[in-house]
Amino acid sequence: MIESVISDINRAMDRTSPVPLYFQLAGELQRAISDGRLPKGDFLGNEVDLADRWQISRPTVRRAIKELVDQGLLVRQRGVGTQVVSDHIRRRVTLMSLHDDLEAQGRAPTTTVLTHEVVVADAGIAASLNLAPGSKVVHIERCRTVDGRRLAILRNWITLDTASDITPAQLRGSGLYALLRARGVRPHSAELEIGARIATPTDAALLDLPVGAAVLTTRRVMQDSSGQPVEVGSHIYDASSYTIETNVLSG
């Protein structure tokens, strides 16, 4: 790693900040890689030396480097060194809502709320959400349109205590996950099943598709950081305008 990058990082590190040092360092390294100051193929230099130059301990340096290794930006080889192998941040496998996802691409999604009600969960939903049979949940059904084209039907079931104050107006303006995050839900993991089938008449009507068109279907159960399932989502996409892109790490 060239001298100037080391100096840049030295300047950027702020010990008075509440942000952990390893996190600051990981961010600075990521920035240096993505803007080309630390190009693909370069070696970082050995950890002991880097720790010394940055005046932080080696475990802290290692922790920062590990973040980038996990993202696929760096590769470590014992006896060799740490090398930059990619200069674009791998899109993480995401739990973002479709709304956020499209906005991040600079497109302007519009949302029609078809259904918004409190219902008694059926057996499958109740089991997925770890609720007693007969429990009530919030059921939402939306249609997502982009560039005048109907893209997806989104059906969600959410535990009553987390979603009881969500309004249709809010759903029109932002993604479900943004609303949940604002209510203190921190998504942690989701089980996801992806399939495909021919559009049913209902699908075709809602998505404005011809008879016989293919749709992509997903069903997920999202759990928040306390390990409790919070939301079930069952989504149907027009396969001719949507693909799921993801990135799988360290299999």
Next chain:
Amino acid sequence: MIESVISDINRAMDRTSPVPLYFQLAGELQRAISDGRLPKGDFLGNEVDLADRWQISRPTVRRAIKELVDQGLLVRQRGVGTQVVSDHIRRRVTLMSLHDDLEAQGRAPTTTVLTHEVVVADAGIAASLNLAPGSKVVHIERCRTVDGRRLAILRNWITLDTASDITPAQLRGSGLYALLRARGVRPHSAELEIGARIATPTDAALLDLPVGAAVLTTRRVMQDSSGQPVEVGSHIYDASSYTIETNVLSG
């Protein structure tokens, strides 16, 4: 955590083993959770105390616990403790081949090799594999059958140096990824695009599907641990018999 589990783990830890202590500990904890000795809802006890009982340092204990937190088995809360929130090991997002995947489910896949040849990579494949235009690659086309049913068409393009000695007989007997691993390829990450469409006449003929059936399609570029792309896979699945199941962590 009850006394006996702590003792079990104390007995199981082996400092003479080349397996890292944090890894041994993580495995023991995972086993204790999955077999019910450490049930859902239980707290582990504080880290300083555990480190003392197991006679290992607290950072090592933390590293082991972190593994399970990342898998969604445990939740840590500052000021509160570490609690078991799930008793089944989340299936990791996998880079396993379909063959391995089905075998893990106890089913017996059979493979027909339709094409196996060295060809000049087209522009898209060459770009994906980071090869010069006109480079040669191994092209494989297989049909995967399970329980007498044609499940998928698998098309792969692999860099010549890694796959030149693979034979059709080997492809019939095991999954592509197993063969690649045996050749020293360690899969590290893959970009994956999932879509759906109506089967083309070719798809329908190869998969023995009726006209108008839906197929699930995936395209991936796999990179090994050195960061180099090694393989491109383009797969087509009978959507009526196959879904992709996965698990998304920490979004």
Next chain:
DNA sequence: TAGTGGTCTAGACCACATT
């Protein structure tokens, strides 16, 4: 106030790859 996890240090020794 007491107890918990979160971060950080300054070393040590080992395994592996290269020369």
Next chain:
DNA sequence: ATGTGGTCTAGACCACTAC
């Protein structure tokens, strides 16, 4: 023989939670 990352230690102080 040298240099690298991989693991591990025995502390320290801080931030947050619950009482």
